[in-house]
Amino acid sequence: MQQSKMRIFSGSSNKALTTTICKQLGVEPGKIEISRFKSGEIYVHYEESIRNCDVFLVQSLSHPINELFVELLVMIDAAKRASAHTITIVLPYYGYARQERKSAPREPISAKMVADVLTTAGASRVVTLDLHAPAIQGFFNIPVDHLTALDLMTEYLLSKNIQNPVIVSPDAGRASMAEKLASGMDSPFAIMIKKRPAHNQSIITHVIGDVEGRTPIIIEDLIDTGSTILHVVEGLKERGAGDAIVCATHGLFSDKGLERLDHPNISEVVITDSIEIAPYEPYEFASSRLHVLSVAPLFSRAIRYIMEGGSIATMFRNRGV
Secondary structure: OOOOOEEEEEOOOOHHHHHHHHHHHOOOOOOEEEEEOOOOOEEEEEOOOOOOOEEEEEOOOOOOHHHHHHHHHHHHHHHHHOOOOEEEEEEOOOOOOOOOOOOOOOOOOHHHHHHHHHHHHOOOEEEEEOOOOHHHHHHOOOOEEEEOOHHHHHHHHHHOOOOOEEEEEOOHHHHHHHHHHHHHHOOOEEEEEEEOOOOOOOEEEEEEOOOOOOEEEEEEEEEOOOHHHHHHHHHHHHOOOOOEEEEEEEEOOOOOHHHHOOOOOEEEEEEEOOOOOOOOOOHHHHHHHEEEEOOHHHHHHHHHHHHHOOOHHHHOOOOOO
16 A cells, blocks of 8 residues: 555554554554653654654553543644644544443533544544444544444354354443344344443343343443443343353453453453453453454555545445444
């Protein structure tokens, strides 16, 4: 791919994904120095000219999110001051997306704040993946390309020839995604009804749909601590379902979340590499029951379409997730 006017740089969050994206595009990752002063302040220096270039900055807003967010802002500012032609932010994981509305008085809408700050800092476009709430696209006044890993998930699950599957949405918010996955697999789907007494806590109250004697495939946009998934798995087991396959685009795995999913009623956990798995996670579990799908082909194709023209919508069978 012609790279004379394109540069792709990686933040600290997911360098391996950036390397794979660049390899698929046939370009070298841009040279950038990112370091910290003794005070903890962030220093960024582009080690090559980016004047009049179309710059792509790859950064997942995962743990430590506030550190990585400020790092991205400094990268944007440095690119803007170096006279970059455009600055496209590639956000495999959009942090703060779960705070997309006010559910109580005097709460922030942090997802909107992130959009405002990125735009004000100088972003020209955002490319992201499986937002917690698709309406977040409307928080921006710049173009947003919203990609989905649903086709990747569907193809992988179909290749496993799962017997008697049922697609399970852990809550009403994931019902649309579950319905599309069920359609792609020609399977029935069920919805769990739950209430949340506090953050990262949930209680299953009802299950809508037949799960008895079936293999549940739980579909989520992200897994954080894993507590909600365990409640869903145990609720399904109580209703006669078999061992579950858990699918999510983003594996945050906060507070030893992956270790928590080492559960006898979970046969497999399927995620993507939108977030780099921390090295302290238990590799015994990871090697046996964790399957990671790469989203590098999605982002490389999106970047190619942005540079050369084309409809990103044609990349997917399932739209409007």
